[in-house]
Amino acid sequence: MNNESSNLSYDMLEELAAIEHERWSRWQSYLHDKCIRNEDGSLTIPREFVDRWHDQMSKPFSELSEKEKQSDRELIYESQKRLKKILSIMTTLSARGA
16 A cells, blocks of 8 residues: 555655554464464464454443453553654654645
């Protein structure tokens, strides 16, 4: 996907994409650890996780249990380094008048 109207430079886009890949990779590691590996190498998500995640994704944050909210907060704490990088990139972009 190419967005020609984007004001991101190639270097900024690559940095943001690397940050997103790091986030995605972490989630995939977690997901794969919860799955059952089938003989053909495919993965099956156990029903308990399907049900829980479906319930969670269908609710806004304000309606999550306190335990679920805390889990999201902890992910943000762990993501601060990535978020600071994104803020720095966006601040640089804004300073350039984009």
